[in-house]
Amino acid sequence: MIDKLNDPQRDAVTLPAQHALVLAGAGSGKTRVLTTRMAWLIQTSQVSPLGILAVTFTNKAAREMVARVSAILPIDTRGLWIGTFHGLCNRMLRAHHRDAGLPQAFQILDTADQLAAIKRLLKANGVDDDKYPPRDVQRFINGAKEDGQRPGDVEAYDSFRRRLIEIYTLYEAQCQREGVVDFPELLLRAYELLSRHAPIREHYQRRFKHILVDEFQDTNTLQYKWLTLLAGGGAHLFAVGDDDQSIYAFRGANVGNMADFERDYAHGTVIRLEQNYRSFGHILDSANALISHNTGRLGKNLWTEQGEGEQIRVVEQPTDLLEAQWLVEEVRGLISDGRDRSQIAILYRSNAQSRVIEHALFSSGVPYKVYGGLRFFERQEIKHALAYLRLMANLDDDTSWMRVVNFPPRGIGARTLELLGDQSKAYDTSLSAAVARVPGKGGSNLAQFSSLIQRLADETRSLPLPELVEHVIEQSGLVGHYQLDREGADRIENLRELITAAAAFVAESDMGGLPAGEVVQTAGAQEPMQEGFDGLSPLMAFLSHAALEAGDNQAQAGQDAVQLMTVHAAKGLEFDAVFITGIEEGLFPHENSILEQAGLEEERRLMYVAITRARERLYFSLAQSRMLHGQTRYAMRSRFLSEVPEEHLKWLTPKQGLSDSEPRWKSSGAGFDPYARQGSVKRAPAVSQSASYGVTVGNQHFRVGQGVRHGRFGEGTIFGLSGSGLDAQAQIQFRDVGAKTLALGVAKLDIIQG
DNA sequence: TCCAGGCCCGTTTTT
DNA sequence: CGGGCCTGGA
Numbered sequence: 001m002i003d004k005l006n007d008p009q010r011d012a013v014t015l016p017a018q019h020a021l022v023l024a025g026a027g028s029g030k031t032r033v034l035t036t037r038m039a040w041l042i043q044t045s046q047v048s049p050l051g052i053l054a055v056t057f058t059n060k061a062a063r064e065m066v067a068r069v070s071a072i073l074p075i076d077t078r079g080l081w082i083g084t085f086h087g088l089c090n091r092m093l094r095a096h097h098r099d100a101g102l103p104q105a106f107q108i109l110d111t112a113d114q115l116a117a118i119k120r121l122l123k124a125n126g127v128d129d130d131k132y133p134p135r136d137v138q139r140f141i142n143g144a145k146e147d148g149q150r151p152g153d154v155e156a157y158d159s160f161r162r163r164l165i166e167i168y169t170l171y172e173a174q175c176q177r178e179g180v181v182d183f184p185e186l187l188l189r190a191y192e193l194l195s196r197h198a199p200i201r202e203h204y205q206r207r208f209k210h211i212l213v214d215e216f217q218d219t220n221t222l223q224y225k226w227l228t229l230l231a232g233g234g235a236h237l238f239a240v241g242d243d244d245q246s247i248y249a250f251r252g253a254n255v256g257n258m259a260d261f262e263r264d265y266a267h268g269t270v271i272r273l274e275q276n277y278r279s280f281g282h283i284l285d286s287a288n289a290l291i292s293h294n295t296g297r298l299g300k301n302l303w304t305e306q307g308e309g310e311q312i313r314v315v316e317q318p319t320d321l322l323e324a325q326w327l328v329e330e331v332r333g334l335i336s337d338g339r340d341r342s343q344i345a346i347l348y349r350s351n352a353q354s355r356v357i358e359h360a361l362f363s364s365g366v367p368y369k370v371y372g373g374l375r376f377f378e379r380q381e382i383k384h385a386l387a388y389l390r391l392m393a394n395l396d397d398d399t400s401w402m403r404v405v406n407f408p409p410r411g412i413g414a415r416t417l418e419l420l421g422d423q424s425k426a427y428d429t430s431l432s433a434a435v436a437r438v439p440g441k442g443g444s445n446l447a448q449f450s451s452l453i454q455r456l457a458d459e460t461r462s463l464p465l466p467e468l469v470e471h472v473i474e475q476s477g478l479v480g481h482y483q484l485d486r487e488g489a490d491r492i493e494n495l496r497e498l499i500t501a502a503a504a505f506v507a508e509s510d511m512g513g514l515p516a517g518e519v520v521q522t523a524g525a526q527e528p529m530q531e532g533f534d535g536l537s538p539l540m541a542f543l544s545h546a547a548l549e550a551g552d553n554q555a556q557a558g559q560d561a562v563q564l565m566t567v568h569a570a571k572g573l574e575f576d577a578v579f580i581t582g583i584e585e586g587l588f589p590h591e592n593s594i595l596e597q598a599g600l601e602e603e604r605r606l607m608y609v610a611i612t613r614a615r616e617r618l619y620f621s622l623a624q625s626r627m628l629h630g631q632t633r634y635a636m637r638s639r640f641l642s643e644v645p646e647e648h649l650k651w652l653t654p655k656q657g658l659s660d661s662e663p664r665w666k667s668s669g670a671g672f673d674p675y676a677r678q679g680s681v682k683r684a685p686a687v688s689q690s691a692s693y694g695v696t697v698g699n700q701h702f703r704v705g706q707g708v709r710h711g712r713f714g715e716g717t718i719f720g721l722s723g724s725g726l727d728a729q730a731q732i733q734f735r736d737v738g739a740k741t742l743a744l745g746v747a748k749l750d751i752i753q754g
Numbered sequence: 755t756c757c758a759g760g761c762c763c764g765t766t767t768t769t
Numbered sequence: 770c771g772g773g774c775c776t777g778g779a
Contacts, residue, residue, distance in 0.1 A: 058768065086769045110769080183769050218768090251767060350765050355771085372767090409755070548769065568766050590765055606766080629764060630770040 001039060001072060005032075012271045013037045015238075017046065017210070019231075019265035021258065022240040025302045026287070026612035027278030027574065034212055034240055035065055039072040041210055051209040053081040053230065055088060057218055059549045061572075062087070065214070081208070085223055086183060087548055089190035093181075094536060094544075096200055100193045102181065105540050107390050107397050108547035109175075109182045112378065114138060117182075117399045121174050124425055127167060131160075140164050141171060145184035146220045146252045148191065178396050178430060184222070191226045205233025216241030216261070220252040224260070237265055243298045244291050247568060247606050249598070258298060276302045276612075278574050280309020283618050286648045287611040293643050294601045302612075311650040312618045316637070320353075320582075320626035324360035327579060327621065331366060331562055334577055334617075341367060343576035345563040347610050349588040352628070353581060354564055361562065371565040376501070376551030381478065381491040385498055386546055388476045389469070392457040393540055395450075396430035405431075405449055408481035412449065416442030452476070465538045466503040473498065505542050567610045578614035580607075583622040584635040586720045586731060595739055607640045620649075624704075633722035634694065634704045695721045695728045697744040700751060702730055707753040713737045715752065 002010050009029055012022050013036045024030035038054060041047045056062045062083045070077050081088060090108070097104045109117060118141075119134045121127075144154050151169040156162040175181065181189065194201040211231050213219070216239040219227075231237050239261055246255040262270060276284055284302045291297070315330075317323040327346060334344055346357060346368075354370055361368045376382060384407055387400035395401075406412040419442065423434035432453075435446045456475055460468040473479050473495045482488030482495070536544075563575065582588055588607065593599035611618065620641065625634045694703035702708075706718045713734045720731035728744040742749070 084769065108769090111767090186769080248767075250765080352764075352771090406755095411755090413755070550769080566766065587765095592765060602766095627770070 001036060001043065005029075005036065006275055008271055008273050008275075009033050009036075012273070013040050015269075015271070017236045018269060019237045019267070020239070020269045020271065021216075021262050021266040022238070022271045022273065023298055023300055024240050024242055024273040025276060025300050026242065026245060026609070027276040028273035028302070029277060030240055030242075030273065031061075031064065031068065031214075033273065034214060034238075035068040036072065037238060038065075038069050038210075038212065042073055042075065047209045049075050049080055051207060052212070053088070053208040053210070053235075054212040054214070055083065055085055055227075056214040057084060059084055059087070060552065061214055084548070085226070086186050089186045089226075090544060090548060092190050092193060092204075093186065096193055096197070099197050099200060100189050101176075102189070103179045103394070104536070105179065105393050107178075107180045107394055107400075108186065108544060109180050109399065110378070110547055110550065111138075111183070112383075113180075113399050114182045116402070117174065117178075117180070118171060120398065120402060120421075121167070121171055124421055125167075125170060127163075132163070132167065137164065137167055137171075141168050142182070142184045143252070144168065145188045146222050148188060148222045148225055150188075174398075177428075178398050179394055180397060180399065187222050187226060191222060191229065194226070194229045201229065202233065204230055205235065208235045210238065211235050212238045212240070214240055217243050217246040217255050217258055218248050218253045219257050221254055221257075224254070224257045231265075237261075239266075242300070244294070244300065244605055245571065245609050247571065247602060247609060249602055262298070270298070272300055274300055274302055276304045278615055279304065279612060280306050280616060282309050282311050282648045283611060283614050286312055286618075286644045287608050289645050289648075290604060290611065290640060290643045291608045294604055295597075310617055311648055312620055312644070314641070314649050314651045314653075314655075315619065315621045316651075316653045317621070317623050318625065320356050320623040321360075323581065323621050323623040323626075324356045327357060327581065328360045328364045328366060330579075330619070331361075332364065335366075339576060341560050341562050344579075345565065345570060345573070345575040345577070345613065346579045346581060347565060347567050347570050347613070348581050349567060349590060349606070350582075351566060353587075356627075357564065357581070361564075367561040368564055369559055369561040371563070371569050376494070376497070377546045378550050379491075379494055381482065381494055382498055384478055385469070385473050385476070385495055386543065388453070388456065388472050388478075389539060390543055391432075391453050392460070392472070393537075393543065395432040395453065398424075398431045401431045404476070405446070408477045410445060410449065410477075412442065412445045416446065420446060465506050465542060466499050468539060469502045470499045502542055505545055506538060509538075509541065567606050570613050571609050574613055574615055576615050577617040577619075578610070579619040579621060580610045581621045582626070583620050583638040583641055584626075585638050586633075586635050587626075588638055589640065591720070591731065591739075604640065604643075628722070631722045631727070632724075633720060635721075636704045636719045695724055695730075695744065697728050700744075700749070702728075702744060702749075702751070706751060708732060709750040709752050710734070710742070711748060713740060716740075 002013055005013060009032070012020070012033045022033060024033065034054070038052055041052065042049055054065060056065065066077050066080065066082050069075070069082070083091070093100045093102060093106070094104065097106065115134055115138055118137050122129050122132065122134060122137065151165050151172065154165050154168070156165055175185070194204065208230060211227065213227065218241070227237065241258055243255050243258050246253060249255065262268070281304055284304055288301055315326060317326055331344055331346075335341060348354060348357070351372060358368065358370065377386070384404055387403040390397050390400040391404070402417070405417070416438065419438050420431055420434055423437040424431045427434065427437070432450060435443070435450050438446055456472055459475070460471050463471060479492055479495060482491045485491070567580070589600055589603035593603050622637060622641070625632050694701055696702070702718060702721060704718055704721055707715065708718060709715050710732075714736050716732040716734035718730050719733050722729050729741055730744055731739060731741050733739050
């Protein structure tokens, strides 16, 4: 089990029972160490499988961990506490719902459900949603929860904030009344459950002897507190992470947890995994050099035994269109050289960049797959079906009620729903309980909807889950509705897929043909077996599953298509050949992040993640201009480009900048010339630098990279230009006052050089 | 109830 | 430029 590990890996795996921090660089065998550690602890009888808790961020990572542990050791994986933070918290809350103050059948709101609930709340309470946009309210509430704060804990330093806190209070009351819980609430409730109920806390503290945490750099404040509480009875925390790959600060992750953990728990027991098994030397050294520009790192230097490999190929094109065309030609070359399409990844900083690239790939008939976007359980028709299912389990779920009360249309209009809302507010009841008080035709339509839900519940009581789902999508009218819709075929197919998903869920959960409404009882068990099944009907379990696992979105091997995704989405993946595109100042690093050091450093970590995805071949590409927000923008080369030493780079376009006398595209070498097959050397359409590369306002001509002087801000350098004429704007990095965006038609600037 | 057209906005995203 | 959302009119 441990003889194939390198020294630091073995040290980590066989560490005596104590707290430890493992700094695991990209491609250094992190998952292997985690899973082997678990297997080793079990095999050497230091702990039973049930005494281990392992927590990850994604379901995929959790599944992989279970698979790999059980591949090493033939253990019963059921009952193991290996899962995501949210999944494990859900499991605890189901088991102790009474102490947690929740109905056993509480429903989980995903981000979209939560936003809908907040909109409804703001409307019902007459809150001005210009002053309090639902999204901001959502961010406020979730931010507070992720810091472990209830409304009473949030500091109210002005009236605006006081109002937000009131809304937070109202929101909590609404959720409680409806029996629903949002994502951060799962964590906060579970935390409060443990901190307020000593017997429960002590039970879990006694039970878990070893707590292993994956991707520790991504934990937020509340998650850290939750771990602290669980480990409070003497459990050993084994935290694995990489501070250089912390790219989720924007959603609450606190890299500082790593340093805190080292100080408070590990006490210097830090193991570094620095041998990389993925990439060749030039690639790794580039990553090391780049990341060394960050401050406050825990420190780590990746190395490999694989040799230098190839340099990073760098290409600069005049426009984003030409960048995309070049990408396609190069990708075709790689494919005709015999590379697997699925082993080629095109990465970008922001989703908007994918359009041009997709267009170019599509035009050339190169198969590609874009990751990101809607997942299965987030599709409109699936959410509609789930809303019916949720209402059958809990009529008080107003979010689900509103979603389908008039879908398919059944003559219940805005006026009727307004009356219903008034009634529910006046008597402080759920919408469904207020139906009887709405008079007239609207009232009777509402009553019919209520009885439809009732009927669905009655008719399916003894059906197995897949048949229940089938009955509901038919009898709710959803299938019929989409049959009348010209473009409804895909949606019907997805609804059928939901039946399949239910069947798969039943099979995986080992539920046999139990009726969907029947509760599973595991004899004598104090805790749910998995995903909160114990004491839950299959339907309830399936609904939890649907909320906690919206479906796979991450790339998976085997698809015979070029892989397109954001750098964020590529984290954890690896490819033989990687293109990092749009390496321009303002785009990567993104303009919204460069004003503050913390933001810039996160962008640099993002670039570090991108570089370390590549096994053999890596490309950097950039465009001097690109269409953004309907305007042409000019940008400088990213600073990240100059943070990679020249010796690792191989410029395929002139490093000195483009000139009309040189071909813009050169062969990348290694047996591939995009034009060799076409018999002639083609040139990109000529773009004369002096004529169009820049913006003219009045009698001044501005260009990227130019030095300018401003009366108030002083001297600076133009790093971005967009628009033309009176709309023209320049992004300028001033020496003393930082970056500013100025309207060139208004600002008075002197050109001082360039 | 439905749809067209106007308007606004524009980084990254898992649970 | 393009997508999502809202509103107003039929």
